[in-house]
Amino acid sequence: MDYKDTLLMPKTEFPMRGNLPNKEPVRQQKWEEENIYEKGQERTKGRPLFVLHDGPPYANGDLHIGHALNKILKDFITRYKSMTGFSAPYVPGWDTHGLPIETALTKKKKINRKELSIAEFRKMCAEYAMGQIDNQRTQFKQLGVRGDWDNPYITLNKNYEAAQIKVFGEMANKGYIYKGLKPVYWSPSSESALAEAEIEYHDKRSPSIYVGFEVTDGKGLLDGGEKVIIWTTTPWTIPANLGISLHPKFDYVVVKVENEKFVVAQDLLETVSNELDWENPEVIKTFKGQEADKIVTKHPFYDRDSIVMLGDHVTTDAGTGCVHTAPGHGEDDFYVSKGYGLEALCPVDDKGIFTSEAPGFEGLFYDEANKQITEKLEEVGALLKLTFITHSYPHDWRTKKPTIFRATSQWFASIKDFRQDILEEIKRVNWYPSWGETRLFNMVRDREDWCISRQRAWGVPIPVFYAEDQTPIITEETIAHISKLFAEHGSNVWFEREAKDLLPEGFTSDHSPNGKFTKETDIMDVWFDSGSSHEGVLVGRDDHRRPADIYLEGSDQYRGWFNSSLSTSVAVTGKAPYENIVSHGFVLDGNGRKMSKSLGNIMSPSKVQKQLGSDILRLWVSSVDYQADVRISQDILKHVSEAYRKIRNTFRFMLANLADFNPETDRVNVSDLQEVDQYMLHRLQQINKNVRSGYDKFEFSTIYHQVHNFCAVDLSSFYLDFAKDILYIEAADNAQRRSIQTVYYDILTTLVQLLTPIIPHTTDEVWEYIPGTKTSVNVQLTDIPDPIEVFDNEELPKKWDHFMSVRDDVFKALEEARNKKIIGKSLEAKITIVAKDENTKEVLNGIQNLHQLLIVSEANLSEDSNGTTGYRFVDVKVEKHPGEKCERCWIASETVGEDKEHPELCTRCAEIVKENY
Known part of the structure; x- marks a missing residue:
């Protein structure tokens, strides 16, 4: 007899190799054909609603690894919630307006905008955006992300735009929207105003100059002829100078150097002396800043005055304590000058080119004018020192080029009017990580106004009309009418029709006695677009509600979507649009460097999918501390792949040892299990509790480590190992064997369900091989079992x-x-x-x-x-x-040879063979 034939060896067709790159697309197609998402929503209908609201990615280009991190994290949450007692819809969204799409058409597609009307160009932008959405949708689905992909929300959709107009109208109705002239971030490269959320900081090399402004009227405090010294890194703003700001409470000194007199802050005298190479400057007068109020100095090269003004914004951190003030190019400058009755002078146009208001520099790009302006200062004897410094400077986050402050007439949302309400809501929301609360609180605390107008073509128009005397018209009637028009025709109707055809029929205004009206040509900031999604989606869809349970985005969205959504929601409802905020960091390479083409360290999701499979990428997401910046590399993915193989092989081993197990007839009651099996079932319940806690707290790395350690230590090194002597050797219906199989079955089904939100392709495959009627339903359409108490005795x-x-x-x-x-x-x-x-x-x-x-x-x-x-x-x-080794069980035993019929066997194996074979 061949004793191998008497062993109950493991049997399964479940493959050892995942072959994920080839098998995942097939499985995804199957999910789509079987309408798994729709079935999941139907199955959970009537359960408590859990809403994760998708922050819309921008519809342009292929996905990067940050997109994958974001969408996979969201998928973990909605899949888990749908398997633990909730109805958890997932409606993906896309942000579709803005400069990148305009640029893509004009530069990549070589579209000549001048040959097209605005309406025609906008239609081309919409078509391009929809094509990008199709491309990204396919790539998101390849990540295994489950959702209502056929019915996403898109910011260019008619109903969404109509809802956005309602938000704008409600804010206007409450007095939060106004038009005014003030300095804003301006991007010459985009030819548009920018909000703070559209600014990022990069190093820039700039000239650093010290300039003397000669006193012409000392107001009895100064004799005249003294030079007030200012310091600036933007020489190009000198043509717009209208004054010099001093702090009213600081001490200032008049110092004599050789035959000249200079004015600086006393605390900065030593610094300035070192910078200007002064030897033994003699202090001849000391005064408080407030005493110098309205002293007159002369502009260095224009025939006009530069007034000394008082401002609390002046510091002694750097410079001279005497601040060059150009109200057209700085927010503090603007407000200080306004208090002195000085209007903003802004001699720079939309493209950053000097206008005729800057004689001698007209036609020059502002940055290029630095050299000529510095030379002019030197020529007139006002330049005291020129050096160059590298410093952090605001850049346009789209074009990556420097921005300027420029006073223009823009539309603003007055955040300060309801800022306290926003701050109260920030305190109420739950933040993961907790520092997110402080970060957003500090941003809002200092925020005055939000510039919401942009000088572009592709976006939602600002729904404002102008009367004949240029009075802006924003009424409940006009807003309701425009919202209705947008819902019927889309926002392009604004550019297709004249103002009179956009107004409600019979509309009149005392400001337009002749019945003539014009319309605003600016569009809204794209952050207003996405920030209105609480109205367009949470209120606009039957399967959602406001507030959402969770918003989950990258940490850059504290100044972006988290901020704009909170501002618009509090403005119109008094409440935050979310209960919980979860943020994640950025994805870096294995060395902690930012990914870039120049470094050649970009790792795309599609590349990982083709090499390793989406489940490996998803498992990587679960393994990292995503709330900080995370790293990814081939070596890191290799380690994750090894963990995946351990989990997969653990599943395979249990499947193979359940080949002859029928859970309907062979199960052993918990109370009748062997004690060691009860213990392993108890360990499973602990893992279940810990994993569920990890999901509930959005701590997915806890899940990864809990499951991996359970498979590697509790199972592979212990339970699966020693059990071979029972599973292979004993008779099929042996009580000890069935006890182990019962627990194997529970471990396998529970682990598969617990991991389905993370590696759904693999768990879906495993589920198909598990014996029993329980697995006839797709695992995604099941509920994770609640933990049970196995032991009555602690x-x-x-x-x-x-x-x-x-x-x-x-x-x-x-x-x-x-x-x-x-x-x-x-x-x-x-x-x-x-x-x-x-x-x-x-x-x-x-x-x-x-x-x-x-x-x-x-x-x-x-x-x-x-x-x-x-x-x-x-x-x-x-x-x-x-003893000798038994040929069947391989145990050394002194009983080998005692059985004359089977002398190669120990008495245990001999008895089993005789009874069963």
């Missing part, structure tokens, strides 16, 4: 926890014996164990089949420590077993 899990520690001691002894060549494999060993304490003795005496659990041929308990080696809990003696 002492039992403690007993087995302690045994696992004792087992570690024994394994150390076996390893040392192997190194000394006393034994080869552990089944060659006979061990003697001496407990060091009463608890350990009690634990070991209460465990049956000790040799099986320790995977040795014989294990004896003794009181005699002679010949043993000491460890933490036990002394252990390892000997080579004197």
